Amino acid sequence: MRHIISVLMENEPGALSRVVGLFSQRNFNIESLTVAPTEDSTLSRLTVTTIGSDRVIEQITKQLNKLIDVVKVVDLTEGDHVERELMMIKLKASGQMRAEIKRTADIFRGQIIDVTPTTYTVQLTGASDKLDAFIETLGAAHIMEVVRTGVSGLSRGEKVLSI
Amino acid sequence: MEQLSGGEMLIRALKDEGVKHIYGYPGGALLHIYDALFQQGDVQHVLVRHEQAATHMADAYARATGKAGVALVTSGPGATNAVTGIATAYMDSIPMVVITGQVMSTLIGEDAFQETDMIGVSRPVVKHSFSVQNPEDIPSIIKKAFHIAESGRPGPVVVDIPKDMTNPTDRFNYEYPKSIKLRSYNPVSRGHSGQIKKAVDMVLGAKRLVIYAGGGVILGGASKELTELAQLLNAPVTNTLMGLGGYPGTDRQFIGMLGMHGSYEANMAMHHADLILAVGARFDDRVTNGVDKFCPTAKIIHVDIDPASISKTIKADVPIVGPAKHVLNEMVTLVKDSKKQPEKEAVDSWWKQIDEWRTRHGGHYRTDDSEKMKPQQVIEMLSKVTGGDAYICSDVGQHQMFAAQYYKFNKPNRWINSGGLGTMGFGLPAAMGVKMNFPDEEVVCVTGEGSIQMNIQELSTISQYNIPLKVICLNNQSLGMVRQWQDMNYESRHSHSYMESLPDFIKLAEAYGHVGMKVDKYEDLEAAMTKAFAMKDRMVFMDITVDPFEHVYPMQVPRGSMRDMWLSKTERT
Structure with missing residues (x-):
């Protein structure tokens, strides 16, 4: 099953490599990974999506917690949560496709953030499956380049991950 | 400042x-x-x-x-x-x-x-x-x-x-901090009292309890607490390779090491147990054998300071995260205060069964199938000559297993070996590190002619600092453990497990300024060893020729259950 694991860790050199190293060393899988400092500049928040059995996920959270740089770990998928991913996608846009892309982007609530006579770059935010759907709808023939940030997420309601 | x-x-x-x-x-x-x-x-x-x-x-x-x-x-x-x-x-x-x-x-x-x-x-x-x-x-x-x-x-x-x-x-x-606090690192200092109560209740109700204690007991300084709890419950204790000395090796309740080269009685007891109390042990692959067949009738209480060790390979029914010393101490108190006590009849019949197993194999080995000395005899002699009280620093291979099986450790921290990584070349520098810090204690490096050559250059350091440890080299002119596996699984094709061109270890020791002794016959062993240990201020290298065909037994059958073992070259459970 897919899990989203949020990690609060010291914003120190080498901390990220310990997390990434742990995943490869113990043969855990990484689907996506995103990391940036939080409002407290001494802390970074890392979000990793991974797929594994309950036993593997339990080991992942326990092993992450063992890292000295890691302050807190939570598996967001254990409770209600919101998740978002941002994608920028560059598309061949000429002739009739210009209008078609604009319409599709509107349906998906995307924004066109760069325009040239032959291309559009669309910015789209949502859960990962929505971004997948947008790519599928437009078809590979029109896609020039795709960049995705990986998943970020928060628990719903009062629940927070902080020290 | x-x-x-x-x-x-x-x-x-x-x-x-x-x-x-x-x-x-x-x-x-x-x-x-x-x-x-x-x-x-x-x-x-x-x-x-x-x-x-x-x-x-x-x-x-x-x-x-x-x-x-x-x-x-x-x-x-x-x-x-x-x-x-x-x-x-x-x-x-x-x-x-x-x-x-x-x-x-x-x-x-x-x-x-x-x-x-x-x-x-x-x-x-x-x-x-x-x-x-x-x-x-x-x-x-x-x-x-x-x-x-x-x-x-x-x-x-x-x-x-x-x-x-x-x-x-x-x-x-310059100022050295008196204490330090890390917001992201707070190791637990005590076990969960509810879980400990639950564990005590289960332990007192068990009919076939085995205490399986590992290196965590040694590291956590919990030998005294372990011994007290085991004796209160009259429960059999098995130690892992890392845990030897955590429970007195000559005590009646000690049933030997468990696992791949564990004793017959320890592995049988584990397989038939209805409750296993694991303390400071991590159910590693050299202990469990095939995990799907591991101890089919047992519930498991797992005490460990590292939560990641619990339910990693074998699911624990009662996990307790905490230092062994604290958790065992709490358990001792609760057992003493409890009205409920282990059912005497059940405990007696469990011991009767274990003693039967003990009689069946009991660490037996043959001495009549070779002219040469047996490595087990050397370790038993070492145990006798040093009164079972030396620091034994081992290298890795057959000699390591023989030392673990036949030297009876009654104190913790005296069995020093590379258990997890299995590092050949560990023994000699390890013995140096111990002897320098305990100059009045007997410190022995038990090694083989393969392992010793992986850090042989340290004979020079020993000269420089005058570190009078003793080297017991079980020389079988082959990489014994590799050879044993080749005998058992590769139709005795001894691919590169034969050590050709061995140095003259006596001359080598002497070249570095030490004493070298060669022993070929069992009749000479006791006198030679006694003489070596009497040389208090000299490093003595004992090159002891042993039977190259000897295997370490018992040996678990790969991917089988705990009770599936070879007991000798011809006998299987």
Whole structure:
């Protein structure tokens, strides 16, 4: 099953490599990974999506917690949560496709953030499956380049991950 | 306030941490530090002949004392040579602080002479590591390094110091922190009382209880508590390879080591148990054999300081995260106060069964199938001559298993071996590390002619510091454990397990200024060994010829259950 694991860790050199190293060393899988400092500049928040059995996920959270740089770990998928991913996608846009892309982007609530006579770059935010759907709808023939940030997420309601 | 350079601060911080010996080898990146070492007399440096030996010496000191050992190695090859020793300590959860030199901070990343990314290279085999970026951080980093290495589940910590951090002309106020707090690291200090109650209730209700105790009991200083609990319950105790000495080896309730080369009675008892109390053990593959067939009728209580060890390979019914000493102590109190007591009839019949198993095999081996001495006889003689009271530092292979099976350890911290990583070459430097710190104790390196050659250069260090340990080399002229597997699984095709061109170990020992003794016949063994141990101020290398065809038994059948074992070359369960 897919899990989203949020990690609060010291914003120190080498901390990220310990997390990434742990995943490869113990043969855990990484689907996506995103990391940036939080409002407290001494802390970074890392979000990793991974797929594994309950036993593997339990080991992942326990092993992450063992890292000295890691302050807190939570598996967001254990409770209600919101998740978002941002994608920028560059598309061949000429002739009739210009209008078609604009319409599709509107349906998906995307924004066109760069325009040239032959291309559009669309910015789209949502859960990962929505971004997948947008790519599928437009078809590979029109896609020039795709960049995705990986998943970020928060628990719903009062629940927070902080020290 | 006193003004010190980075190099001086490092040495002073070690002194303030209570460090007496450090083991190391100098090099370009360490020159400032070695100059600071030269100008003081509090911290004694021991010059090894290879950095791997420095780490094993520090490691063995930690295994014998419970305090972190310290190694000092230079950048590049010095650091990479230390990696095997760091990994050895990591696998066995041994507290150690390894200080590695680094090229100047301005040169990092430029492929400078003797540059290695030691933080990166060592990352998978350390508990934590630090890279010094400001000289004034050195005292607090050293304090943190010791705190992390020694607390919780112990482990090695690397401190990487670029050369310019130790520059003698840059001086700073020195103050060693009294204590340190890390917001992201708070190891547990006690077990959950509800879980402990539950465990006690189960233990008192069990009909066929086995206590399975590992290295965590030794590391956690919990032997006394373990012994008390086991004796209150009249429960059989088995130790892992790492746990030997955690329960007295000559006590009636001790049923031997368990696992791949565990005793017949220990493995049978595990398989038939209805409750297993695991303490400071991690159900590793050399213990469990096939996990799907592991102890089919047993419930499992698992006490460990590391939550990640619990339910990693075998699911625990009652997990207890906490230090062994605290949890066992609580259990002792609760058992004493409880109205409920183990059902006497059930316990008696369990012991009757175990004693039957004990009689069936009981560590029996044949002496009539070869003219040559048996390695088991040598270990039994060693146990007799040293009164079972020596520090036994083992290398890796058949001799290690024979030592584990036939030397009866009655005290903790005296069985010193590389259990997790299985590092050949560990034994000799380990014995050096122990003997230097316990000069009045008997310290023995049990080794084979294969392992000893992996760090044989340390015979020179032994001369320099006059470390009168004893080497017991079980010489079977082959890599015995490899050969045994080839006999059992590869139709005796002995691919590269034969040691040709062995040196004359007697002459070799003598060349380094030591005493060499050769023993070929069992009749001569006792006299020779007694003579060797009587030479209190000399290192004696005993080269003992043993039967090259001997195998270690029992041996579990791969992927079988705990009870599936070969008991001899011809007999199987």
